[in-house]
Amino acid sequence: MLPAVKAWAAKLDQNDPQYEHNALEALWTTWGLNQADDALLRQLLAAKDFHARAAAVRVLRYNMHRIADHAALFEKAAVDPHGRVRLEAIVAASWMTDTAAAKKIVETASKQPLDVWSQAAAKTAADRLAGIAEKPQAEFTVVPAPDHLDAAAKKQFVAGQEVYNREGLCMTCHRGDGGGLPPAFPSIASSPWVTEDKERLIKLVLFGLMGPLEVNGKKFDGQVPMTPFAGMLKDEEVANVLTFVRNHFGNKADAVSAAEVKAVRSAQPGRMMFYTVDELLKQHPMKK
Ligand code: HEC
Structure with a gap:
């Protein structure tokens, strides 16, 4: 050859x-x-x-x-x-x-x-x-799972925290308290983006998000996109981290399963495009 x-x-x-x-x-x-x-x-x-x-x-x-x-x-x-x-x-x-x-x-x-x-x-x-090593894995204290979750979801909640806190993952931008870093990174605390439509949430985590965005009345100009994680995280890891964020930072919602993540992923094999906020809201409108 x-x-x-x-x-x-x-x-x-x-x-x-x-x-x-x-x-x-x-x-x-x-x-x-x-x-x-x-x-x-x-x-x-x-x-x-x-x-x-x-x-x-x-x-x-x-x-x-x-x-x-x-x-x-x-x-x-x-x-x-x-x-x-x-x-x-x-x-x-x-x-x-x-x-x-x-x-x-x-x-x-x-x-x-x-x-x-x-x-x-x-x-x-x-x-x-110069030998200044990359920042070590963020230290974090494991938060116990809330009681409204069943035993399986509790396990996911705990495992999800490890994903959340990995270097370069959610914590890097949305911070340890979920409050984000305005004006670039929105808060995921008490966010309907997190608790409402699971499919919408899975889509933005797998394929990324860009464009002007509003979270709880706070506007973000969308110049900074959210990284897509499809290539970085397994279905199970996505399910775990989302089960965690859906039940922490003032959020409360049912768990996300690996099967649900898999379904969203396999519906668009090899998708390389970020979602725009408009596109995603057309498919999954915000509840009033
Ligand atoms: C590199 C920084 C970065 C990382 C890492 C990141 N995000 Fe984001 N995230 C953003 C930005 C920027 C937006 C807003 C994009 C826009 O304005 O269109 C966003 C938006 C969101 C939203 C919708 C808006 C809101 O505030 O509720 C959710 C939910 C979310 N991210 C969850 C996550 C989760 C879960 C992870 C980890 C798997 C993660 N993000 C990792 C930067 C990041």
Whole structure:
């Protein structure tokens, strides 16, 4: 298969406006065969189109163990005219084992103009390389399950707290008290979004949410989307965390089962789109 891909790539028409795109497809295919092609990679790192350059830096990030001069290649990407390529270089450097070289790359990139996303990435990368470890798993005290739940739901309530408090999960944005962090993150305390329609709730957790939103009369402009968790959490974990939030923070509602989560998930296999608030409310209107 590998020779066939290389032969195909060699025959691509360099005058085709899609040329770099096609060459990138070839590079990805060789990477998929676990033999990312060195020549194609170098060619695309110098592509005219920044999308191709950024994608090539990302391929290099996963193949640096095979490419001896990767640090020099990332150094070059760190001064790329396009921010997207520089961002990829910053992220890639944070994975390098040669931390001295990696720090230099992040420093080089940080001397270029950085947008807010790149600033955050540069800070995280610099911290990581300086040995400031990622924040440890949040400490939390387990809250006993309320008595209105049956024994099975009580178990879910307790298990759900571990999911809620994981780094990067609900607690990160909606906080330990469920109060959120206005103006970006809404409160899930006493929220009809949490207690009303289960399907609506499962959908927004699996597939994410964006767009202007109102919770208990408080308006959010929806610039900040909620991350989709379909790829990160199993049906059971979603069921548990939702059983927890539906019965804590002033909320009270019946438990969510893994089967219910599974039904919502399998109705839209591979959905990649966030829900907009409008779309979701059309399907599941708020009770008056
Ligand atoms: C990265 C931050 C982030 C994380 C993590 C996150 N959310 Fe959200 N969440 C948001 C934002 C932002 C919105 C509002 C989106 C909008 O304005 O359209 C939201 C909206 C919601 C809503 C509807 C509005 C409300 O306040 O009741 C619920 C319910 C909710 N999130 C539950 C969860 C649960 C459960 C988890 C963990 C599985 C979670 N969220 C994780 C950011 C986050």
